Amino acid sequence: MIKTKNPFNNKIIAEYKLHDNDDIGQIISKSAEAFKQWKTESIGNRTDLLHKVSLLLIERKQEYAELMTQEMGKPISQSLAEIEKCSQVCDFYVKNAAYFLADDLIVTDAKESFISYDPSGTILAIMPWNYPFWQVMRFAAPTLTAGNTAILKHASNTTGCALAIEQLFLDAGYPKNCFQTVLIEHDAIETIIAHETVTGVTLTGSEKAGRTIATLAGKHLKKSVMELGGNNACIILDDANLEKHIDTIVMARMQNAGQSCIAAKRFVVVDAIYDEFVEAFKNRLDQIKSGDPMASETEMGVMARKDLVDTLEKQVKTSVEKGAKVTYGNTIKGNYFEPTILEDVKPGMPAFEEELFGPVAAFIRVANKEEAITVATDSKFGLGTMIFTKDIKAAKKLILDIPDGAFFVNEMVKSDVQLPFGGTKASGYGRELSQEGILEFVNKKTVYIKK
Numbered sequence: 001m002i003k004t005k006n007p008f009n010n011k012i013i014a015e016y017k018l019h020d021n022d023d024i025g026q027i028i029s030k031s032a033e034a035f036k037q038w039k040t041e042s043i044g045n046r047t048d049l050l051h052k053v054s055l056l057l058i059e060r061k062q063e064y065a066e067l068m069t070q071e072m073g074k075p076i077s078q079s080l081a082e083i084e085k086c087s088q089v090c091d092f093y094v095k096n097a098a099y100f101l102a103d104d105l106i107v108t109d110a111k112e113s114f115i116s117y118d119p120s121g122t123i124l125a126i127m128p129w130n131y132p133f134w135q136v137m138r139f140a141a142p143t144l145t146a147g148n149t150a151i152l153k154h155a156s157n158t159t160g161c162a163l164a165i166e167q168l169f170l171d172a173g174y175p176k177n178c179f180q181t182v183l184i185e186h187d188a189i190e191t192i193i194a195h196e197t198v199t200g201v202t203l204t205g206s207e208k209a210g211r212t213i214a215t216l217a218g219k220h221l222k223k224s225v226m227e228l229g230g231n232n233a234c235i236i237l238d239d240a241n242l243e244k245h246i247d248t249i250v251m252a253r254m255q256n257a258g259q260s261c262i263a264a265k266r267f268v269v270v271d272a273i274y275d276e277f278v279e280a281f282k283n284r285l286d287q288i289k290s291g292d293p294m295a296s297e298t299e300m301g302v303m304a305r306k307d308l309v310d311t312l313e314k315q316v317k318t319s320v321e322k323g324a325k326v327t328y329g330n331t332i333k334g335n336y337f338e339p340t341i342l343e344d345v346k347p348g349m350p351a352f353e354e355e356l357f358g359p360v361a362a363f364i365r366v367a368n369k370e371e372a373i374t375v376a377t378d379s380k381f382g383l384g385t386m387i388f389t390k391d392i393k394a395a396k397k398l399i400l401d402i403p404d405g406a407f408f409v410n411e412m413v414k415s416d417v418q419l420p421f422g423g424t425k426a427s428g429y430g431r432e433l434s435q436e437g438i439l440e441f442v443n444k445k446t447v448y449i450k451k
Helices: 021-038 043-059 061-072 076-101 134-145 156-171 186-194 207-219 242-258 271-287 306-321 369-376 392-396 434-438
Strands: 002-005 012-016 112-119 122-126 149-153 179-181 198-204 223-227 232-236 264-270 325-328 340-343 360-366 385-388 407-409 442-449
Touching (some): 012 156, 021 122, 021 149, 043 076, 061 156, 134 149, 134 156, 134 198, 149 156, 149 186, 207 223, 232 242, 242 264, 242 385, 264 369, 271 325, 271 360
Parallel strands (some): 122 149, 149 179, 232 264
Antiparallel strands (some): 325 340
16 A cells, blocks of 8 residues: 655545556556557647646646645645646647657658657656656656657655646546556566566656666666756855845755755855855745745745655764764754755765755855866766856856756756756756657657659
């Protein structure tokens, strides 16, 4: 059985029965049958259905947001914004999918030659709990619209969200079994990946999970996309406009209780502005309203599970034992982890080397811009880097020095439906969103016709 629990009050929300091997086999078979019909649907019919999904998301926004907040603890205001963003990704592909998937004509010595972007089959999506609607919809909207079918293995603590999304597609008019949720333990995942019906797998999760699933995908010669963890650096140069950007800088760490792969985690601050930055950061933390995630005024809810709190607490403790100093916060009550600042963070500490998946900010003082870039790029992760400075021209010259999947100037790293999203190094490979996202799981077929 799967039990979902409200992390704010620890009350059981619901219980769900896991699928057994027979159930899994039927889900895969039904997905294969659905694909036979779905792949022949015109792009116009597919986008019409996606438009209905977008409308239903807005119509049911409050219902879905409350479910999300109850299952994983984020403030209701952030849950509402997440549903709105899900609607936006649908609208983007409604508008652009036909263009993205159109045959790409190539002039050769043939009478006619082109690239045909054909759906590949059933795609398995393994999705996390931290953005339980957004992570699924940014995969499902382009992948289904390309003509594939989908099987979702969601995080167990957001099972209610997974089943709500499955029903959403049915209510919008998608063919039955076009999108299905499978309720399984991790050890049953290979059964699905190995099946000939499944042509690809996408995972958003930890580096450890990514290595496991990527290995399974490689073993069975299946295409994979890995959106993994991050240890994003936020570089504060001596000319940064703190008065203008401090809200953005703080929210880059504290949004969703810091439970985001693209959150700012290491703040690399030039010495000349360090003291001013620390004061401004602390002052903004003082203003954060913590409390019941269902209250509209709450900015900081609780972490999603007790084991996540325990892991973060251990990382902070070990960093302190290695010389870091707690200069703000670090009070824990149940699943609430107070916004926390660690100073004197250095290489070798968990706060520098690892992903802290919670509201803990690691501060690193550096002498100048050159040292800031060296420290920021000293990471096995490569999801994104942000830099705050008034000198945009100089910042643009640093693009090649940052080996990450994203480089943001005077803004937090975030996903935008119009731009590709993904990382490098231990942060994974492949891209979601934009045109790149809809082309990840298609067969890019060469067509050559000679008279």
